[in-house]
Amino acid sequence: MCGRYTLLIERAALEERFDAKFVDSRDEPGTGSETGGFTPRYNMAPGQQLPVITNDEPETIRRLEWGLVPSWADDETGGIINARAETLHEKPSFRAAYERRRCLVFADGFYEWTETPDGKQPYRVAFEDDRPFAMAGLWERWESDSETTQAGLDAFGGGRTEADDGTDGPLETFTVVTTEPNDLVSDLHDRMAVILEPDSETQWLTADDPRSLLEPYPADEMRAYPVSRAVNDPSVDEPSLVEPLES
Template sequence: MCGRNSLFIDQADLEARFDAEVVADGGYTPRYNIGPGDNLHIVTNEAPDEIDASHWGLIPFWADEPEEGIINARSETAAEKRVFQEAWESRPCLALSSGFYEWKSPNGGSKHPYRIHREDDPAFAMAGLWDVRAGEDEAISCVTILTTEPNDLMNSIHDRMPVVIPRDAESDWLAADPDTRKELCQPYPKDDLDAYEISTRVNNPGNDDPQVIEPLDHEQSGLGEFSS
């Protein structure tokens, strides 16, 4: 799954990376600890040259409150679930990230947080679905992140991972038909993802600063640490 995100690249670099302009109300502020219900910055198929902000948690049609939003959707079954069907058919988006967080419980013990990022790219994109739901005062743009089976790196941390879109497939994800997008919902195929253990400061969403991403004990964990 993906239950915590970050995006802290400079705005100019973010816009250059995705060839899009930030149009979000309130602009753009770097974030190191983005939790469910916060805003995610996204690029949608309807506005591929814009970076907007969207409530993290796709709000079901039966929900009374935005807090009932669904933060993740299984890519294998999203097309079959009524709550995601329309978005799957016609509203793909890119959920932008500088790295996401996942928790590992070795031998069933206490959970240890890890930061997963892409070594060669200060910002990358995860596959998402967006929608607009009526709110009490205004319409609410909302988004869910699609998940898939883990790749080799993630397999030792968690049994799911977000669908990370290779850079050369980002435009395809936004423009393709549902069947083609389905084929893109695979474990991340490249070897440029890395992971390292961080402190439990990330557990508190109120901790939203560069210290969150510091390697635990200032030693970055490599792939070898995750091998059994």
């Protein structure tokens, strides 16, 4: 499972790494922020609007809400944060998105929890050099049949995509694809996010059937280390969360 992750990179470096640009109103010059509305994140959580690249706009970095709501759902509640790689092509919630709506989800680490005598201990899993990577994702667009919309999966501060006229538009959401864990993550959890090789990212967005990419990333270049339990609170988002605990 992938239920929290980090993205510590600065905006310019993120745009250069993925050869894409932020575009929404928070990123226009003159908004009062040198980062254009994007800052490093230490505790990205479900329900938040987070940066991704979708297959239909590969040169654009957009913000979608984490927690996929299928287009056919009766309402926008119960967003799905993870999708099992083994069943993407057959599960009703993911089949259409797998065929036509894939995305890259940016991260440079993710959190997993393991049981200890003192309770669950969070660990951060990342590359040894903390380089950014793309997790395989799926995205969807949901629209209400009525004029009155319900509150979505917004417990952690998320919201819907805004239309150009400033009114609420369709709800656009995403989910992170998971697979079997590698040798490092298996000590912490029985699932891990699908991390794509850089030269496979375009293939994930464009291939007819990219199931061959949905393998656990080798553990050789990765590390896992314990971090503060303050990460358990999704409202806490500060640099101290990624610092290793002193032994």
